Amino acid sequence: MNTRESVRQAIESVRAQKLRSGLTLLSIGIGVFAIIASTSVTTTLQKVVGTQLADLGEHSFLIQRTPSIQFGSSWRKYMQRKPITYQQALEFRERMTTTALITISNTNPAYTIKTAGASTDPDVSLIGVDHLYSTVNAVSYDRGRGIVEQDVTLGRNVAVLGNDVVVKLFGQRDPIGQTVTIKHQAFTVIGTLTPKGAVLGQSQDNRVLIPMPLFVKYYTWEWDRSVDVSVKAWSKMSLPATVDEAIGIMRVLRGVKPDEENTFELDTNEALTAQFSGFGSALLIVAWISGIGALIAAGIGIMNMMLVSVKERTREIGVRKAVGARRRWIMRQFLVESITLCQLGGMTGTVGGVGISWLVTFWLRTTGMDGVGYDLPLTSILFSVIACTLIGVGFGLYPAYRAASLDPIEALRHE
Amino acid sequence: MADAPIIIDIRHIGKVYPMGDEDVHALRDVSLQIREGEYVALMGPSGSGKSTLMNMLGCLDTPSSGSYVFKGNNVRDLDDDDLAAIRNAEIGFVFQTFNLLPRATALENVELPLVYSGTRARDRRQMAIDALHTVGLGERMHHRPNELSGGQRQRVAIARALVTNPAIILADEPTGNLDSRTGQDIMNLFGELWRQGHTVILVTHEEDVARHARRIVRMRDGNIESDEAVT
Numbered sequence: 042m043n044t045r046e047s048v049r050q051a052i053e054s055v056r057a058q059k060l061r062s063g064l065t066l067l068s069i070g071i072g073v074f075a076i077i078a079s080t081s082v083t084t085t086l087q088k089v090v091g092t093q094l095a096d097l098g099e100h101s102f103l104i105q106r107t108p109s110i111q112f113g114s115s116w117r118k119y120m121q122r123k124p125i126t127y128q129q130a131l132e133f134r135e136r137m138t139t140t141a142l143i144t145i146s147n148t149n150p151a152y153t154i155k156t157a158g159a160s161t162d163p164d165v166s167l168i169g170v171d172h173l174y175s176t177v178n179a180v181s182y183d184r185g186r187g188i189v190e191q192d193v194t195l196g197r198n199v200a201v202l203g204n205d206v207v208v209k210l211f212g213q214r215d216p217i218g219q220t221v222t223i224k225h226q227a228f229t230v231i232g233t234l235t236p237k238g239a240v241l242g243q244s245q246d247n248r249v250l251i252p253m254p255l256f257v258k259y260y261t262w263e264w265d266r267s268v269d270v271s272v273k274a275w276s277k278m279s280l281p282a283t284v285d286e287a288i289g290i291m292r293v294l295r296g297v298k299p300d301e302e303n304t305f306e307l308d309t310n311e312a313l314t315a316q317f318s319g320f321g322s323a324l325l326i327v328a329w330i331s332g333i334g335a336l337i338a339a340g341i342g343i344m345n346m347m348l349v350s351v352k353e354r355t356r357e358i359g360v361r362k363a364v365g366a367r368r369r370w371i372m373r374q375f376l377v378e379s380i381t382l383c384q385l386g387g388m389t390g391t392v393g394g395v396g397i398s399w400l401v402t403f404w405l406r407t408t409g410m411d412g413v414g415y416d417l418p419l420t421s422i423l424f425s426v427i428a429c430t431l432i433g434v435g436f437g438l439y440p441a442y443r444a445a446s447l448d449p450i451e452a453l454r455h456e
Numbered sequence: 457m458a459d460a461p462i463i464i465d466i467r468h469i470g471k472v473y474p475m476g477d478e479d480v481h482a483l484r485d486v487s488l489q490i491r492e493g494e495y496v497a498l499m500g501p502s503g504s505g506k507s508t509l510m511n512m513l514g515c516l517d518t519p520s521s522g523s524y525v526f527k528g529n530n531v532r533d534l535d536d537d538d539l540a541a542i543r544n545a546e547i548g549f550v551f552q553t554f555n556l557l558p559r560a561t562a563l564e565n566v567e568l569p570l571v572y573s574g575t576r577a578r579d580r581r582q583m584a585i586d587a588l589h590t591v592g593l594g595e596r597m598h599h600r601p602n603e604l605s606g607g608q609r610q611r612v613a614i615a616r617a618l619v620t621n622p623a624i625i626l627a628d629e630p631t632g633n634l635d636s637r638t639g640q641d642i643m644n645l646f647g648e649l650w651r652q653g654h655t656v657i658l659v660t661h662e663e664d665v666a667r668h669a670r671r672i673v674r675m676r677d678g679n680i681e682s683d684e685a686v687t
Contacts, residue, residue, distance in 0.1 A: 054559075356555065359555075360557065362540065363516065363555075365540050365541065365545070365569055365572045365573065366540060366544075366572045367541070367572070368536055449516050450517060453555065
């Protein structure tokens with residue numbers, strides 16, 4: 042009596058009880074699906090965020106009024122913080138002694154950019170920048186030039202356009218030297234940004250850069266005038282010292298008392314990654330707990346089904362014993378049956394989970410995330426196979442034992 | 457026949473079943489020897505102990521007292537797995553209700569004992585086909601039990617009993633669920649198997665069925681009442 046024979050018998054009896062097996066199979070499938078899909082999607086998202094954060098630069102950090110990734114309910118606390126004003130940011134830059142590149146910028150969404158004959162949708166991000174913006178944020182230009190120090194100090198009406206805006210307003214024509222208007226203010230186009238594509242469905246090219254003083258003057262309101270300060274330390278080595286000094290100066294400038302916590306956020310690349318991976322882990326834990334819960338529930342279903350099956354097949358067990366089946370062979374037959382059932386369910390869930398996560402990756406790619414590849418979540422698939430086997434054995438053991446212990450005489454008499 | 461080796465040697469066996477507060481003596485003091493090549497009918501009304509004795513002979517049950525030596529093995533000393541091994545190799549059961557696996561074909565049913573004896577797949581297929589030919593069912597081996605008549609089902613069961621070439625064929629009311637003509641055919645088949653050298657033990661309560669055997673053992677109240685050759 043080999044295992045192949047047992048598997049054949051198992052598949053045979055699964056087929057004989059289509060509905061009952063199907064339902065049990067489904068519950069196993071759901072558990073496995075939850076585990077595989079969540080692991081896979083989270084991994085992909087982590088990769089996406091990782092790519093994004095890498096853009097920020099290895100030894101850069103960001104000072105903002107509110108954190109860039111927010112979880113939980115501290116929203117109210119953040120909104121009570123005073124804005125980081127442009128003046129404050131300038132003063133901060135002035136006081137910093139550690140060698141570092143510091144750029145002050147701010148972004149407002151949803152602007153309409155116009156020329157004499159054309160207009161964009163009202164969805165262009167307007168970014169106020171200074172002359173260090175492109176160095177710190179690794180921005181490059183494919184035509185013309187970026188915003189230089191004189192543009193900032195003299196408050197020149199100049200603008201650098203993202204590719205989406207260029208295409209919309211000028212098509213194939215050269216935009217350099219042309220005039221665009223943003224809310225009745227005229228700007229001369231001095232350069233265009235190298236196209237970057239989209240991230241999570243958000244185009245990175247639908248933006249316009251203008252000098253910070255103009256941004257503050259025309260496009261900032263009392264309730265939203267906080268600027269972002271990006272600091273690029275000289276090297277990874279000098280990053281901690283730079284961070285320390287930045288925190289100290291900001292606290293002084295914002296009048297934070299020694300026993301109070303910071304009234305601003307300082308996010309290093311690492312901290313952001315850690316924050317996100319914390320979020321990712323939380324998501325994974327929830328998904329795994331629910332997946333494992335579903336698997337255990339399914340295990341109980343398996344046990345019930347196997348017990349019914351043993352009862353219904355009492356006579357068959359009697360016949361098998363009469364013709365010479367040993368206890369352990371009967372036991373093995375029912376165990377293999379319960380494992381087979383679990384594995385069939387597991388396969389269903391794996392196919393579903395892999396399918397869904399593949400679709401998510403595919404969707405991310407259609408939104409322009411070329412860098413996102415699909416990796417088969419081998420660890421979770423392996424885990425599922427092992428978990429299904431364990432559940433099959435764990436919950437099949439008692440029914441199998443019941444079957445193996447039947448008295449052949451009684452079993453043969455069973456109606 | 458008298459000098460053929462003794463296969464079954466039962467001496468003073470008893471079987472007691474606890475039932476509630478009382479003990480039920482299904483067998484009191486039974487002694488019986490059966491030699492290779494015999495054709496024995498075991499008769500008796502219900503409650504006479506013939507079913508218990510049959511279970512004992514078939515190594516499905518062990519005696520409470522006395523000794524049962526089957527082909528040199530004292531059955532009382534054997535555990536479940538040893539008994540299963542003996543049933544597999546030495547005993548071919550034929551039941552009143554056929555007891556075929558409903559989802560398996562005739563061929564697969566006949567192969568079943570060989571599966572448990574660890575015979576290689578190709579060999580057991582051939583052996584099962586041969587056994588089905590012996591009982592005259594060579595044509596219908598891929599049918600399932602519900603596609604076969606009662607007589608055909610019993611032939612499949614007999615083929616299953618024969619396939620391991622056992623020491624005894626133990627038939628419990630083999631014609632009980634069949635009409636008289638089909639029953640006659642089945643009895644003729646047993647006669648033929650006996651003539652080919654098989655040892656056949658028949659359990660029945662019907663006199664005309666028992667007449668096919670060469671020796672009739674009658675049971676009453678847990679004892680053997682009579683044991684005589686058929687004339």
